[in-house]
Each structure stands twice: as structure tokens, then as C-alpha cells.
Amino acid sequence: MATLRRSDKGEAVKRLQRALKKAGFEPGKLDGEFGAGTEAALIAFQRSEGLLADGIAGPRTLQALGQEGPQDTLPDVLPGVTVQVVSTMFPFTPVGNIISNLPSVCNGLKSHGLTEKPLVLMALATIRAETESFMPVGEGRSRFNTSPRGHDFDLYDFRKDLGNQGAPDGERFRGRGYVQLTGRFNYGRYSKILGLEDRLLTSPELASDPDVAGQLLAVFLKDKERAIKEALIDNDLRQARRLVNGGSHGLDRFTDAYQRGNQLLPES
Secondary structure, eight states: OOOBOTTOBSHHHHHHHHHHHHTTOOOSOOSSBOOHHHHHHHHHHHHHHTOOOSSOBOHHHHHHTTSSOTTOOOOOOGGGOOHHHHHHHSTTSOHHHHHHHHHHHHHHHHHTTOOSHHHHHHHHHHHHHHOTTSSOEEOOOOTTTSOTTSOTTGGGTTOGGGTOOSTTHHHHTOOEETTTBOSHHHHHHHHHHTTOTTHHHHOGGGGGSHHHHHHHHHHHHHHTHHHHHHHHHTTOHHHHHHHHHSSOTTHHHHHHHHHHHHHHSOOO
């Protein structure tokens, strides 16, 4: 199933134009050329339907227009996410780390339907920003989590926003994984989402297991999928990073990885 976008031509574009016109969104000439008029009509239709208004006719948009059935799948760029591609996105990372961990990352994204190019790039760039080693790691001590005379991670112990209830919650539920899952609340919530019952609460170090870490990265991004896509449509990488990290920590690495990968992966 072809995804239709600006500059495409042919009978599939003409069917799209007819469907838009029938739905009340005038695309201009029904000439089979995906130009500015068709794009504007498509964006208006997407906004009307509460779809991601990216001006691209993908499976969800085409289905809403009655053009494709529910059997159609989302575009998938994961076959092109090779060790060579990721090594270019991670120029300072040992290739062995990528070989060992890339399958876990790709399996997590695949299992949660995050296979479109922008979201795959978002996932990989997030790893670059959080752990350039391309390995799931545990958070280290810093002035942001440990007071000058306090025990490790004492500044996390009573963080209500993290659901922590006092020592030793700060250290026990410190950041782990590819996306640095942090706090009692998040460990409990994502444990249930992944069908692990309370295993991340009772064994929080499990969040650093590559396979679990890959699943956690995927479900964390899935939670924010719509907002992330909207930021990426506007090429607002700072906002995309903020949606995951809450700030701009690692933005330089995130941006570098995203831009490198954008040149290497084909359009989905």
C-alpha cells in the first residue's frame, strides 16, 4: 500500500483527489498530481477528522477516506535500520554495542507499531541523547539527584511527581534503560503496560535488561506519539526532545543523530 505525498503522480493520487472532493474538501483539478491544492485539502480533512495533519495520505487517512481497508499496515523503515546506519548516527559508539543492542530496540519498536521513519529516528536519537553507548544504563550520581552531604539519590526520595515515598525510593527507582525510566510511579505504570505485573517495582534493575529496555523505550514514545509527530512535522526537534526529557539535556546529540539518520533512511 503506497503512502501518498506532495509531488506524487498517478491514478492513486487521482482517487485521493476524488475522495477529498466527495468528502467536501476541494483539491482543485482532479489531475492525478499531488500539488499544493491537494495537500491543503488533505490537511483540512485530517484536521476535521482529528488525524495527524501532516499532509501525507498514509493508512489511517486513506482508511478515513474510504480508500483502504483495515488490513493495511503502517509504513515500516525498520528493515533499513542496519548496524551501518546506526553506526553513522552514533559516530563515537563501539560497533559491538550496536550489534548487541539493536535487535532489542527494533523488536520493541516493531511490537508497538512504531515503524514510521519519524518515530524510528526519534527512538534512535533519544538513545543517543540518553546513553551514547547504545546500551541500557543506570543513572549516575549528580548534583541534580544527590545533595552535597546526602546519600545517593536523596533528592529523588520525596519527589511526589515521581511517586516516590521516601528512602530508598530515590536510589531504587533511579533512571534506567535506553530512555532513563525514573520514579516509583513510572516503574509501576510501565510494568503493568508491558504485562510484567509488578516485576519492575520488585526488581527495578530489570529495566536495564536490553529486551525490557527496548520495550520500555517503545511504550514511552507510544504514550507521546501524537505530540511527538506534531513537533517533528514542524521540524521542532527541541520540542520533540522536551516531550521525552522534560528539557533540552542532550539536545545537541539528539539533533545530530536525528539529522544523520534522516539522510540515511528512505521515506516511509
